[in-house]
Amino acid sequence: MKTRTIPILTLLLLLVYVSAFAETSAYYDSLVTRANTLYKNAQYDSAKSVYNKVIEAGYESDILYYNLGNAYYKTGDIPAAILNYERALKLNPSNKDAKYNLELANKYISDKIETVPEPLMKSLAINILHLMPVKMWSILSIVFAVIASALLLWFLLSNTSGSKRTAFFLAVAFYGLTLVFYLFAFASFRHIKATDRAIVFSPSTEVMSEPSGSATRLFVVHEGLKVGVVKTEGNWTNVTLPDGSKGWIRSDAIIII
Amino acid sequence: MKRLYGILWIVLLATTFGLKAQDVEFNASLSATEVTLNERFQLSFTLNASGSNFRAPDLSRHFKVLSGPNQSTQMSFINGKISSSMTYSFILMPINTGEFTIGPASIVVDGKVYKTQPLKIKVVKGSSATAQSQQNTRKKKKNDKLNLGDNLFIRIEVSKTQVYEGEQLTAVYKLYNRANLENISGEKLPEFDGFYTSEIDIKDNYSKQVIDGKLYDVYTIKKTVLIPQKTGKLKLKPLELEATVAVRVKQNTNSFWGPQYTYVRKNVKIKSNSVTIRVKPLPGGAPESFDGAVGQFTLKAALSPTELKVNDALNYKLTLTGTGNLPLINPEPPEFPVDFEAYDPKQKSNYSNKRGVIKGSKAWEYLLIPRHRGEYHIPAVAFTYFDPAAKKYITLTTDSFYVKVLPGENGEEIAPGGTTTYKKELERLGSDIRFIHTGNPRLHEKSDVFFGTVLYYLLLLMPSLIAVIAYAIISKREAMKRDTVTFKRTKATKIAVKRLRKAKKHLDAGETAPFYEEVFKALNGYFSDKLAIPVSELNKHNISSTLREKQVPDELIDEFNNVLETCEMARFSPAGGQDHQKVYERAKNVIVNLENHLK
Numbered sequence: 001m002k003t004r005t006i007p008i009l010t011l012l013l014l015l016v017y018v019s020a021f022a023e024t025s026a027y028y029d030s031l032v033t034r035a036n037t038l039y040k041n042a043q044y045d046s047a048k049s050v051y052n053k054v055i056e057a058g059y060e061s062d063i064l065y066y067n068l069g070n071a072y073y074k075t076g077d078i079p080a081a082i083l084n085y086e087r088a089l090k091l092n093p094s095n096k097d098a099k100y101n102l103e104l105a106n107k108y109i110s111d112k113i114e115t116v117p118e119p120l121m122k123s124l125a126i127n128i129l130h131l132m133p134v135k136m137w138s139i140l141s142i143v144f145a146v147i148a149s150a151l152l153l154w155f156l157l158s159n160t161s162g163s164k165r166t167a168f169f170l171a172v173a174f175y176g177l178t179l180v181f182y183l184f185a186f187a188s189f190r191h192i193k194a195t196d197r198a199i200v201f202s203p204s205t206e207v208m209s210e211p212s213g214s215a216t217r218l219f220v221v222h223e224g225l226k227v228g229v230v231k232t233e234g235n236w237t238n239v240t241l242p243d244g245s246k247g248w249i250r251s252d253a254i255i256i257i
Numbered sequence: 258m259k260r261l262y263g264i265l266w267i268v269l270l271a272t273t274f275g276l277k278a279q280d281v282e283f284n285a286s287l288s289a290t291e292v293t294l295n296e297r298f299q300l301s302f303t304l305n306a307s308g309s310n311f312r313a314p315d316l317s318r319h320f321k322v323l324s325g326p327n328q329s330t331q332m333s334f335i336n337g338k339i340s341s342s343m344t345y346s347f348i349l350m351p352i353n354t355g356e357f358t359i360g361p362a363s364i365v366v367d368g369k370v371y372k373t374q375p376l377k378i379k380v381v382k383g384s385s386a387t388a389q390s391q392q393n394t395r396k397k398k399k400n401d402k403l404n405l406g407d408n409l410f411i412r413i414e415v416s417k418t419q420v421y422e423g424e425q426l427t428a429v430y431k432l433y434n435r436a437n438l439e440n441i442s443g444e445k446l447p448e449f450d451g452f453y454t455s456e457i458d459i460k461d462n463y464s465k466q467v468i469d470g471k472l473y474d475v476y477t478i479k480k481t482v483l484i485p486q487k488t489g490k491l492k493l494k495p496l497e498l499e500a501t502v503a504v505r506v507k508q509n510t511n512s513f514w515g516p517q518y519t520y521v522r523k524n525v526k527i528k529s530n531s532v533t534i535r536v537k538p539l540p541g542g543a544p545e546s547f548d549g550a551v552g553q554f555t556l557k558a559a560l561s562p563t564e565l566k567v568n569d570a571l572n573y574k575l576t577l578t579g580t581g582n583l584p585l586i587n588p589e590p591p592e593f594p595v596d597f598e599a600y601d602p603k604q605k606s607n608y609s610n611k612r613g614v615i616k617g618s619k620a621w622e623y624l625l626i627p628r629h630r631g632e633y634h635i636p637a638v639a640f641t642y643f644d645p646a647a648k649k650y651i652t653l654t655t656d657s658f659y660v661k662v663l664p665g666e667n668g669e670e671i672a673p674g675g676t677t678t679y680k681k682e683l684e685r686l687g688s689d690i691r692f693i694h695t696g697n698p699r700l701h702e703k704s705d706v707f708f709g710t711v712l713y714y715l716l717l718l719m720p721s722l723i724a725v726i727a728y729a730i731i732s733k734r735e736a737m738k739r740d741t742v743t744f745k746r747t748k749a750t751k752i753a754v755k756r757l758r759k760a761k762k763h764l765d766a767g768e769t770a771p772f773y774e775e776v777f778k779a780l781n782g783y784f785s786d787k788l789a790i791p792v793s794e795l796n797k798h799n800i801s802s803t804l805r806e807k808q809v810p811d812e813l814i815d816e817f818n819n820v821l822e823t824c825e826m827a828r829f830s831p832a833g834g835q836d837h838q839k840v841y842e843r844a845k846n847v848i849v850n851l852e853n854h855l856k
Contacts, residue, residue, distance in 0.1 A: 028700055029697070029698060029700060032698040032700065033695075036693055036695045039693050040695075054700065058702050058703050059700040059701065059702060059703065060700070060701065060702075060703050061698050061699045061700050061701060062699075063694040063696070063697075063698045063699060064698050064700060066693065066694060067693040067694060067698075070690060070691075070692075070693050071693075073690055074690075097691040097694070100690075100691055101690045101691055104690055105690075110629060134706050134707075134708050135706060135707045135708065137708070138706075138707045138708040138713055139707075141717060142713070142716045142717050145716075145717050145718070145720050145721065146720040148720070148721070149720030149721045149723065149724040150720070150724065152721060152724045152725070152728075153724040153727055153728055156724070156725075156728040156732075157728060157731060157732075178717075182717065185708045186708070188708075189706060189708040189709055192706060193706075202631070203629065203630055203631030203632070204594065204596045204629050204630075204631040204633070206594075206595065217592070217595065219595075220594070220595035220596055222596075222629060222631075
């Protein structure tokens with residue numbers, strides 16, 4: 001009888017941990033509420049500074065970034081709005097409002113670069129990956145690991161061949177799902193921690209063929225453009241433009257999402 | 258050529274004919290009286306008045322007419338009188354050898370027909386057979402030259418004979434004359450191979466100069482600024498002209514007035530000296546911005562305005578001032594920001610070669626239109642020239658500029674090619690972003706994503722570990738239990754035998770109650786141990802079914818139950834007169850038989 005209680009205990013521990021997640025400093029929550037009020041009163045600049053205070057304190061959430069993006073949008077700072085919408089979407093890709101507002105903000109930027117459509121399989125994978133934030137994938141993987149462990153125990157303890165077989169297949173299936181969720185969590189985690197995207201902040205800057213000011217100028221890009229970051233070399237960053245072309249840009253001209 | 262004729266017009270022929278101006282004279286002359294086959298010669302008919310209706314003799318029988326009749330007219334104004342002369346000339350080449358007579362030509366002057374005297378010409382084969390005569394001819398020509406040598410010559414004068422590639426120099430062609438020059442003609446002026454040339458307009462082409470005590474009339478034929486484009490020895494080809502000179506000859510007629518002189522026109526070729534210019538290559542180690550400029554320059558860049566709105570125009574002007582190969586210089590403009598629309602420059606040249614050197618300025622004006630707001634930098638222009646005087650490269654750097662481009666009138670900038678409809682669409686959408694989320698902001702610490710933490714991996718892997726450990730514990734315990742069962746089973750018979758022996762003792766002692774109790778315990782204990790069924794759970798039914806499962810014969814099962822029953826009954830009603838010995842034997846037999854079946 002005692003053996004059954006172990007997985008249950010584990011689950012309980014997990015729940016306690018998860019609930020601890022939700023608990024953040026109430027002070028910063030109140031700051032966000034205050035900023036929201038400022039926003040409602042069209043005091044966008046003050047709202048911006050309060051939102052930024054919360055971020056500086058080390059807190060974040062897709063909602064926070066989304067609201068801050070809106071405040072930037074309202075004050076006409078389109079590149080900063082785009083950056084914050086992108087950050088919101090990075091944390092929560094299913095934030096539809098952020099997606100909508102980002103699309104709108106992108107209409108203001110000067111560079112209309114034809115984007116290379118992503119392969120169907122890749123976009124499908126990204127969609128699935130973005131169904132849940134990384135934390136949820138992590139929790140799911142743990143829950144399934146617990147279930148799979150119980151099934152494993154059942155398999156190990158059952159005497160009759162019939163129940164042993166059932167337990168075996170179920171355990172394998174659940175371990176498989178655990179692995180899948182782990183991989184999703186991993187990929188999602190990589191996505192969130194990635195520093196491979198950036199927004200151009202300089203109103204107009206040149207993309208060079210080499211990390212040097214005297215190199216051949218390949219393109220000129222303008223504020224608000226989203227670029228991929230390949231690597232950094234001194235004061236220069238190797239970036240990929242939405243149309244797939246590559247070049248070097250001054251690192252101070254961009255901000256990592 | 259025009260210039261040459263111009264000179265000829267200006268050349269005032271001396272009135273050394275010694276003839277009355279009124280006298281009409283119509284003469285024929287040959288450049289040579291003895292020619293070889295295929296040798297060109299000139300036939301001229303000169304009239305010292307103006308005439309008309311010129312008729313040339315038939316030349317085509319013996320000669321090939323290469324050119325002619327070429328007519329030239331000269332006007333002279335001497336001592337208040339105007340005189341004019343006309344020349345009809347042919348360039349001929351003999352077809353046959355032999356002695357020929359060139360018939361008279363005729364011309365009408367004031368209604369009167371004048372004829373020239375016939376001329377004789379000897380045509381010889383141009384081989385060794387005629388070497389003698391050729392030599393004579395050459396000698397004669399040489400004599401002509403010698404006679405004229407000091408009196409008529411052309412000279413090329415250059416300002417420098419040693420220059421660097423691209424360094425300018427001046428070449429002047431001058432005709433020195435103190436002979437009776439009537440006419441000069443010539444082919445084209447030689448070309449200047451390997452030079453960029455810039456001809457200088459000659460304003461004052463006539464002067465007088467004394468050389469070795471002799472006074473010469475000096476005519477400047479050509480004046481050119483030369484800029485060598487190649488290195489090495491570049492030769493200025495000699496200029497060759499044909500001059501008609503009146504030469505005074507003594508006639509054999511003894512007249513009353515003493516020897517009489519006549520003048521014979523002679524065609525003389527005059528050839529200038531040739532000049533070799535040594536063009537040195539520019540020294541190595543030229544900076545990258547060097548593009549062939551040689552001389553002394555200054556370069557200025559100007560930009561206005563430095564602050565403007567999107568789509569307004571600004572001017573960028575480069576001005577190069579100095580002396581040198583200005584016409585050949587086109588400095589690279591700076592790299593304008595890509596967001597600037599740059600138009601082709603307007604070029605303004607303001608230089609001249611009047612003083613023999615090319616000097617002045619050249620300016621390039623660029624019109625730029627910024628298409629996007631921002632701070633832009635227009636880099637400096639580096640321009641390198643070679644200073645031949647200092648013999649080194651000098652690099653000039655212009656100012657660089659910062660331009661601040663402010664948003665356009667409407668606060669919005671239109672991308673090049675952007676349309677107004679697009680802009681309108683933007684405005685309509687502009688007020689359309691969705692409202693902020695006012696609910697729980699669900700803040701969490703940036704570093705807190707749970708995944709990848711030790712706790713996460715612990716929670717992920719622990720359950721499996723716990724399951725395995727739990728299994729290990731459970732299976733160990735089971736194994737221990739199984740061990741006690743086996744132990745009991747193996748010991749079952751022994752215990753039963755022990756108990757039966759104890760019962761026998763009680764029997765011998767005549768204690769019936771303990772005897773039956775021991776027999777009962779022996780049977781029950783044996784069964785319980787053997788089949789791992791707790792004693793408490795034993796009953797008749799239970800025993801029968803278990804034994805039947807083990808395929809024990811029914812008689813034996815009945816016997817076992819009977820003995821048990823008997824014992825039980827005897828335990829609680831000791832009065833029963835039973836054969837104790839027999840019960841003992843039966844119990845013993847049952848255990849032995851069961852032992853055989855339950856192996």
